[in-house]
Amino acid sequence: MVESIANKITSFLISNKAIEEKESELYSYAFSILIAFLINISAILIIAYSLxxxxxxxxxxxxxxxxxxxxxxxxxxxxxxxxxxxxxxxxxxxxxxxxxxxxxxxxxxxxxxxxxxxxxxxxxxxxxxxxxxxxxxxxxxxxxxxxxxxxxxxxxxxxxxxxxxxxxxxxxxxxxxxxxxxxxxxxxxxxxxxxx
Structure with a gap:
């Protein structure tokens, strides 16, 4: 799921010429890390709020x-x-x-x-x-x-x-x-x- 979202964001940026296709792997990896981090932090904050x-x-x-x-x-x-x-x-x-x-x-x-x-x-x-x-x-x-x-x-x-x-x-x-x-x-x- 994380990789799929990261790939979609990267494809969107490539299609809008915001980044070059040769940089797609790097951007996809960076977006994967960012999305996973946000999911982790959100989950922890939800637990914290509930407690x-x-x-x-x-x-x-x-x-x-x-x-x-x-x-x-x-x-x-x-x-x-x-x-x-x-x-x-x-x-x-x-x-x-x-x-x-x-x-x-x-x-x-x-x-x-x-x-x-x-x-x-x-x-x-x-x-x-x-x-x-x-x-x-x-x-x-x-x-x-x-x-x-x-x-x-x-x-x-x-x-x-x-x-x-x-x-x-x-x-x-x-x-x-x-x-x-x-x-x-x-x-x-x-x-x-x-x-x-």
Whole structure:
């Protein structure tokens, strides 16, 4: 479905001479990625709205999405699996954060965040099999991933001091944990030849 829509958009642009036919593959791929991203984000926001966690989810996504672009990690084999994996990750994340919030287990989420941050610093970036990076790109991606993750960790340490911001801070902290989980799953998938 995603590829079909992307191909139709690309064909429309070619027929209106907005792009050249020799660029069709690139545009079709870019539109596929954009459409899949919009579907994923929309699904997560619908879940968040239905659970009355819209603001928390916006904060989570604002931290998660930019860092994830530079860390890499698990990538599903198709767009349906990608959507399902992201929704599953997010629902498990909600359960974890709500559990931590309900029982006031600050130390647990802070410990998990710090361990995940250290893991990101060591493991990122994890290359996608279809998009290998040069040595220069690997260094840049690592630097950006560490800087963005460091900013998030710093914001959590500042925000945890304010009682009225706890729940929001838990969701921000959980973004680092989720990114690390995606890195670990990506490494496992690579080790088992893409069968995970």
């Amino acid at each position: 009355n966690l819209f603001k928390e989810t916006i904060l989570f996504l604002l931290c998660y999405c930019p860092i994830r672009q530079f860390t890499g990690g698990y990538h599903a084999d198709n767009y349906k699996r990608c959507l399902l994996a992201f929704m599953l990750l997010y629902i498990v994340n909600i359960c974890f954060v709500e559990f931590v919030f309900y029982y006031k287990l600050d130390y647990l989420i802070l410990f998990e965040m710090i361990m995940s941050y250290i893991g990101i610093c060591f493991l990122a970036p994890l290359e996608h099999r279809n998009n290998p990076l040069s040595k220069k790109e690997l260094k840049i991606f690592k630097r950006v991933a560490v800087v963005l993750s460091s900013i998030v960790v710093f914001l959590v340490w500042i925000g945890i001091r304010y009682n009225n911001a706890y729940k929001f801070i838990y969701y921000v902290a959980s973004s680092i944990i989720c990114i690390f989980i995606m890195l670990i799953i990506g490494i496992i998938k690579q080790e088992f030849g893409g069968r995970v």
